[in-house]
Amino acid sequence: MKHIIILGDGMADWAVPELNSNTLLQYANTPNMDKLASLGRNGRLLTVADGFHPGSEVANMSVLGYNLPQVYEGRGPLEAASIGIDLKEGDMAMRCNIICIENENIKNHSAGHITTEEANELILFLQQHLGNEQIQFHTGVQYRHLLVIKNGNKNLDCTPPHDVPLKPFAPLMIKATSEEAQQTAQLLNDLIWKSQELLANHPINLKRIAEGKDPANSIWPWSPGYRPRMKPLHETYPSIKSGSVISAVDLINGIGYYAGLKRIDVEGATGLYDTNYENKVKAALAALRADDFVYLHIEASDEAGHEGDINLKIKTIENLDKRVVGPIYETIKDWTEPVAIAVLPDHPTPCELRTHTSEPVPFIIWYPGIEADDVTSYSEVAACNGHYGLLKEDEFMNRFMNCK
Numbered sequence: 369m370k371h372i373i374i375l376g377d378g379m380a381d382w383a384v385p386e387l388n389s390n391t392l393l394q395y396a397n398t399p400n401m402d403k404l405a406s407l408g409r410n411g412r413l414l415t416v417a418d419g420f421h422p423g424s425e426v427a428n429m430s431v432l433g434y435n436l437p438q439v440y441e442g443r444g445p446l447e448a449a450s451i452g453i454d455l456k457e458g459d460m461a462m463r464c465n466i467i468c469i470e471n472e473n474i475k476n477h478s479a480g481h482i483t484t485e486e487a488n489e490l491i492l493f494l495q496q497h498l499g500n501e502q503i504q505f506h507t508g509v510q511y512r513h514l515l516v517i518k519n520g521n522k523n524l525d526c527t528p529p530h531d532v533p534l535k536p537f538a539p540l541m542i543k544a545t546s547e548e549a550q551q552t553a554q555l556l557n558d559l560i561w562k563s564q565e566l567l568a569n570h571p572i573n574l575k576r577i578a579e580g581k582d583p584a585n586s587i588w589p590w591s592p593g594y595r596p597r598m599k600p601l602h603e604t605y606p607s608i609k610s611g612s613v614i615s616a617v618d619l620i621n622g623i624g625y626y627a628g629l630k631r632i633d634v635e636g637a638t639g640l641y642d643t644n645y646e647n648k649v650k651a652a653l654a655a656l657r658a659d660d661f662v663y664l665h666i667e668a669s670d671e672a673g674h675e676g677d678i679n680l681k682i683k684t685i686e687n688l689d690k691r692v693v694g695p696i697y698e699t700i701k702d703w704t705e706p707v708a709i710a711v712l713p714d715h716p717t718p719c720e721l722r723t724h725t726s727e728p729v730p731f732i733i734w735y736p737g738i739e740a741d742d743v744t745s746y747s748e749v750a751a752c753n754g755h756y757g758l759l760k761e762d763e764f765m766n767r768f769m770n771c772k
Contacts, residue, residue, distance in 0.1 A: 369607075369735065369771055370707045372652065372662040374696065375431065376688045377424060377617075378670025378717030380729045380748055384678060392678065392719070393730070393747040396685040400694035401711055401732065401746040408709075408734030410743040411756025413764045415715055415729060422724040423528065423591065424670070425619055427714035432627060432663070433605075433765030434598060442522065442593025446622030447514050450631075453506055455595040460520030460552070462589040463619075464505065464513040466490060467529050468582040469564070474537050477529035477674065478511040480582030481640065486572050487511060490584055497566055498559060508618045510639065515589050517556075521549035524556070526590035530674050531723040542589070556589050563587040600628025601661070605769045611661035614651050616643060620665045629663060630655075639667040641684050645691035653699055656707065666692060673717030681719055701736070708735035708771040710764075711746070728758060735771045 381392040388395075415427040417436040425443040426436060444461035455461055466487055468475040479487075488507045495505040506514040523546040532540055541560060544553040564586045567573060573583035602608045613624030614632045616639035621631050634651045636644025643666065652664045666688055672681035693711060700707040712731035715724045730751030741755035756767065 370656055370660055370705060371608075371710070371768060371771070372656055372664060372696065372700075372707060373431070373710045373712075373768070374688075374693060375428070375663070375665045376669050376685065376711070376713050377665060377667045378673045378715060378724065379685055379688070379713035380716035380727070381673065381681070382716070382718040382720055384719070387678070391748050392682050392685060394745075394749060396682045396689070398685060398689040398746060400689045400697060402744065404693065404697060404709065404711060404732045404734045405746040405750065406744045407740055408732050408738055409741045409756060410730065410732055410746070410751045410754025411764075412728035412748075412751050412754070412758045413712065413731050414726075414758065414760040416726040417761070421528070422715050422726045424617075424714055424724070425591070425623065427724075428620060428623055428665070430761070431712070431714055431764065432601065432623070433762035435761065439596050439598045440593075441596040443591035443619055444514065445593045445595055446626070447508060447512065447618040448506075448516065448622065449625040450618035450622035451506060451508055451514060453514065453516065455516070458519045460517045460522050460592050460594060462515045462517070462526075462592045464515035465529050465588040465590070466511050466513060466584040467586050467588045468584065469537055469586045470582075472536055472538065473534050474529055474532055474540075474588075475582060476533060477588070479584035480576070482511050482576075482584045484510050486576070487513065487584065489572055490567060490570060493570060494563060494566065494587065498562055503559070509616065511584070512618055515559075515587070517552065520555075520592065521546070521552040522592040522594065523549040524553055524592055526592065528590050528723075529588045533674075533722055537586070559589070560587055596626055598626035600626075602628055605765070607769060608661040610659040611663070612655040612659050613663045613665070614648055614655065615663075615665035615667070617665065617667050620663075624663060629661070630659070640671050641668040641680060641687070643668055645687055649692055649695050652696060656700065664692070669713070670717045673719055674722055676719045676722045678719045697734075706736045708733065708768065710768050731756075731764065733768055733771065738771070
């Protein structure tokens with residue numbers, strides 16, 4: 369049996385009073401996910417291990433069955449792998465957002481969704497003026513970039529910028545959590561201040577301001593770590609002889625790299641609500657014909673949640689249902705070789721809060737011949753009555769990969 373996980377990043381949410389106290393999954397029109405929920409079995413999954421921040425790297429690694437206390441090294445090293453940076457002994461990698469600061473507050477974590485082309489020019493500019501043998505800036509995608517500090521100390525208290533929209537930035541700058549990390553923290557904070565001086569009047573930002581767009585006027589490094597020690601999935605799940613990951617997000621592709629999955633780039637995949645769903649589905653189905661396992665990641669709902677836009681998030685959920693879940697199910701349901709489908713978010717991103725939370729997420733598992741439970745729709749509430757109950761750690765992946 370082949371397996372595909374369809375992951376709607378940040379898709380889960382809280383009850384919203386103006387939606388008659390429904391969650392967005394309850395309110396949205398999702399006939400295909402509801403159909404899979406009624407034909408399959410449902411449950412909830414705790415994707416954030418005790419003591420961990422509910423970041424996408426934590427949650428997606430958990431979905432794939434990894435033991436976080438044993439393998440977690442932060443987001444930076446994962447994104448380094450995705451963009452082809454081979455970390456050496458002592459290299460500390462960090463996610464390096466380009467953000468917008470306005471009136472001393474973090475206006476947004478994405479510099480108004482700056483394009484990769486614009487951001488690349490800024491990153492090259494920063495490397496020219498701030499980079500050296502110890503400090504290396506690397507271009508990623510859109511606002512998501514990489515900073516590598518040779519012999520950096522990862523014992524740092526860093527605040528993810530998407531967690532603190534509209535908050536003053538200065539009190540949130542990097543703090544050392546050990547005496548040995550003081551020098552690294554000071555270096556990073558100096559880079560933040562210097563980046564603001566350099567970027568303030570850069571032509572890219574002057575042009576963005578003239579066009580009414582947010583300037584990309586500061587870096588924000590966070591989630592430090594070293595090269596992780598993750599086993600490829602095939603060592604844990606022998607049925608995965610070959611697998612693929614499909615995502616527009618470097619972080620997810622980096623997880624895929626260490627998990628032993630082939631990266632499939634899709635034309636028109638943006639990581640936003642305008643992503644090319646159809647091309648992603650086409651790529652996923654092609655990969656599923658060749659491979660045993662596909663991890664299909666869709667970022668759109670998470671970005672809408674960070675923006676606090678309820679209507680947009682509902683639209684992203686409905687797009688996932690109509691343009692991804694439905695076409696994949698209808699195509700593979702009659703294949704000679706059976707395919708198991710799982711649908712779930714990695715974590716909630718409530719529009720009210722505009723950042724991630726640690727609550728359990730609802731999931732569906734369906735495959736031909738599965739004995740359905742009594743759940744007839746897909747939502748955070750309906751999943752409470754599912755066959756699987758509440759799972760944690762590697763329990764979801766073990767059950768999914770042992771579908772028979």
